[in-house]
Amino acid sequence: xxxQSLCRxxxxxxxxxxxxxxQPLSDAFLPPGxxxxxxxxxxxxxxxxxxxxxxQLMEEVPRERMFHQEYPYHSSGSAYMxxxxxxxxxxxxxxxxxxxxxxxxxxxCNDGVMIKALAEAGVRHLGVEPSGGVAxxxxxxxxxxxxxxxxxxxxREILAADGPADVIYAANTLCHIPYIGSVLSGVSALxxxxxxxxxxxxxxxxxxxxxxxxxxxxxxFFFFTVRSVQAMxxxxxxxxxxVERLPVHGGEVRYTLAHAGARPPSPAVAELxxxxxxxxxGELDTLRRFGENVLxxxxxxxxxxxxxxxxxxxVVAYGATAKSATVTNLCGIGPDLVEFVCDTTPAKxxxxxxxxxxxxxxxxxxxxxxPDYALLFAWNHAAEIMAKEQAFTDSGGQWxxxxxxxxxx
Ligand code: JHZ
Ligand code: SAH
Ligand code: ZN
Numbered sequence: 001x002x003x004q005s006l007c008r009x010x011x012x013x014x015x016x017x018x019x020x021x022x023q024p025l026s027d028a029f030l031p032p033g034x035x036x037x038x039x040x041x042x043x044x045x046x047x048x049x050x051x052x053x054x055x056q057l058m059e060e061v062p063r064e065r066m067f068h069q070e071y072p073y074h075s076s077g078s079a080y081m082x083x084x085x086x087x088x089x090x091x092x093x094x095x096x097x098x099x100x101x102x103x104x105x106x107x108x109c110n111d112g113v114m115i116k117a118l119a120e121a122g123v124r125h126l127g128v129e130p131s132g133g134v135a136x137x138x139x140x141x142x143x144x145x146x147x148x149x150x151x152x153x154x155x156r157e158i159l160a161a162d163g164p165a166d167v168i169y170a171a172n173t174l175c176h177i178p179y180i181g182s183v184l185s186g187v188s189a190l191x192x193x194x195x196x197x198x199x200x201x202x203x204x205x206x207x208x209x210x211x212x213x214x215x216x217x218x219x220x221f222f223f224f225t226v227r228s229v230q231a232m233x234x235x236x237x238x239x240x241x242x243v244e245r246l247p248v249h250g251g252e253v254r255y256t257l258a259h260a261g262a263r264p265p266s267p268a269v270a271e272l273x274x275x276x277x278x279x280x281x282g283e284l285d286t287l288r289r290f291g292e293n294v295l296x297x298x299x300x301x302x303x304x305x306x307x308x309x310x311x312x313x314x315v316v317a318y319g320a321t322a323k324s325a326t327v328t329n330l331c332g333i334g335p336d337l338v339e340f341v342c343d344t345t346p347a348k349x350x351x352x353x354x355x356x357x358x359x360x361x362x363x364x365x366x367x368x369x370x371p372d373y374a375l376l377f378a379w380n381h382a383a384e385i386m387a388k389e390q391a392f393t394d395s396g397g398q399w400x401x402x403x404x405x406x407x408x409x
Pocket of ligand 2: 071109131134148151
C-alpha cells in the first residue's frame with residue numbers, strides 16, 4: 001500500500017487524497033450459491049497527478065475481470081438515456097456524418113443504445129465492445145460489432161480494413177481505460193485528417209461540487225477536467241476543440257478532440273477552463289475537502305438508516321447501480337439495513353450486491369407491498385424513476401437521497 005503512484009497519462013507523481021478501503025468489483029453481482037469467501041476485492045483510492053492534474057485511481061483492476069461475457073450493465077435500461085443518445089446521433093448525422101460515405105467508430109457501444117440510430121440511417125459504422133453479452137445484444141439490432149478492447153493495435157486493424165474514421169465516439173467508456181495512452185495513439189492513427197473524437201464522461205467538477213463520491217469505483221479509472229484532457233490530448237498530437245456540459249449521470253462533459261491545428265477551438269474551452277481554475281479543481285486541498293464531505297455523508301446516511309431500523313421502518317433500495325457498490329461498502333450497508341434492491345436488469349435479478357450481499361429483485365417486488373422508505377441508488381435517474389413510481393409516494397413512501405447531502409423527500 002502506497003500513497004503515491006505514477007500517472008497513467010504523463011508519468012508524473014500521483015498523490016493520494018482519499019482511500020475508500022477494500023472494495024469489490026462494482027458490477028460483480030453474485031449468483032445464487034456463489035462462494036462468498038471467493039469474492040474479489042481491491043483497494044479503491046483516488047489521487048491527483050501533480051504534473052498534468054489528472055485525477056485517477058491509485059490501483060488498476062485487470063480489464064478482463066470487469067468487462068466480459070456476463071457484464072450486466074445494459075445502456076438501454078433508461079428511457080431518458082435512450083433519448084439522450086438518439087439526440088446525439090441525430091446531431092452527428094446532420095453535422096460530422098453529412099459527407100460522402102462517412103465512417104463512424106463507437107468505442108464501448110454496449111447494447112447499441114447510440115450507434116443503432118446511425119446503423120439504421122445506413123451509415124458505415126463499427127461498434128467496438130469487449131463485453132460479449134452486451135455486444136451480442138447490439139449485433140441482434142443489426143449493428144456491426146467487433147468484440148474486442150479498443151487500443152492502438154485494434155485501431156490500426158480497423159484503419160487497414162475500413163479506412164479512416166470521420167467520427168470516433170465513446171460515452172462512459174474512455175474514463176474506464178487505464179491504458180489510455182494506447183487508446184489515444186490509436187485514435188490519432190484512425191481519425192481522418194478532418195475527423196473528430198467525441199467522448200463524454202462524468203465531470204470531476206460536478207463530482208466535487210455535489211460530493212457524488214459514488215461515481216468513484218473500479219470501472220471509473222479517470223475523472224476528467226478540461227485542463228487534464230487538454231494536456232492528455234496534446235501528448236498525442238490532438239487538440240481539445242470543444243466542450244459541452246451534459247446533465248446525464250449526475251453531470252458530465254462531452255469533449256471534442258481533433259488533430260492539432262485542424263479546427264479552431266470554441267470559446268467554450270477557455271471559459272470552462274477558467275471556471276475550473278476559479279474552483280481550484282487541480283489542487284490537493286480542494287480534493288481533500290471533498291474527502292471530508294464524503295465522510296460526513298457516510299456518517300449521516302448510516303445514522304439515518306440505523307435510526308429507521310430502530311424505529312421498525314421498512315427500508316429498501318432502488319436501482320442496483322455500479323455506483324451503489326461504493327456507497328454500501330463504504331457505509332457498511334447490508335441486508336440488515338436495506339431489505340432488498342429492486343432493478344429492471346434481468347442479469348442482476350436473483351443475485352446479491354457485491355461485497356454487501358443485499359438481494360436484487362425485480363421492480364414488481366417493490367410495488368407488491370410498498371416500503372416506508374426507498375434509498376435511491378439510481379439518483380441520476382431520479383426524475384424518470386420518481387415519475388414512474390408516483391404510486392409509492394402516494395402510498396406515503398419517502399425517497400432517501402444522499403447526493404449532494406442526506407435527506408428524505
Ligand atoms: P446507472 C453503469 O453505472 C456502469 P451505474 C458504467 N461504469 C457507467 O459509467 C454507467 O453505467 C454509464 C436500473 N434502473 O445508469 C438499471 C431501474 O431499475 O445509474 C440499472 O441497473 N429502473 C458503465 O450502474 C440502474 O438502475 C429504472 O427505471 O451506476 C441504473 O444504472 C431505471 C431508469 C434504471 O449506471
Ligand atoms: N456507451 C454506453 C456504455 C457504457 S458501459 C453508455 O454510455 O451507456 C462501458 C462499456 O465500455 C462497457 O460495455 C465495456 O465493456 C466497454 N469497454 C471497456 N473497456 C473498453 C475498451 N478498451 N474498448 C471498448 N470498450 C470498452
Ligand atoms: Zn499526469
